[in-house]
Amino acid sequence: DAGITQSPRHKVTETGTPVTLRCHQTENHRYMYWYRQDPGHGLRLIHYSYGVKDTDKGEVSDGYSVSRSKTEDFLLTLESATSSQTSVYFCAVSGRLGTDTQYFGPGTRLTVL
């Protein structure tokens, strides 16, 4: 258990509305990641962070932004949600144990109507 929580766990929203998902960790991991999981695509990296205020894009970053103002929190924002962003979103962390092994949170199921 890497002490990761995600909130909310479930959300239903409408197209065009802003949505923010939160990932919180309690074990001082340096790196944090946001993935989305869709049938037939596995886990795809959206954005990641390698330190406070240091973030970079993953392979499917269009339509998403992130912020990391403190070590323990990593926020994922959909500025204007679209139906194609309906997915399960996972946060992951790594780095505290000196390896690149990533540990995952429980996920957030987002439905955009």
Next chain:
Amino acid sequence: GQQLNQSPQSMFIQEGEDVSMNCTSSSIFNTWLWYKQDPGEGPVLLIALYKAGELTSNGRLTAQFGITRKDSFLNISASIPSDVGIYFCAGQRETSGSRLTFGEGTQLTVNP
């Protein structure tokens, strides 16, 4: 896009049977990881491999880091109903920093 080819995509087996799944790539990886995901939950790390040729066991699970550094396999012996889930391989390339590349997963069903 995905750079790891994971196979098979799904498996239907009887309780007690052994299972084998693998991941291959055209790229070299420095680390191979195997995760299991239960319905409604996040992936959980099963085995981590850090050296080419490394063979590591975790209970009934055995995984190997291919000698070419381009592949890995996972074996499950004497399967039980709680082995049901999706198994993912993941690799870390030398040029990707801390980022991982994931396979598309193997859906395992175990019939009692």
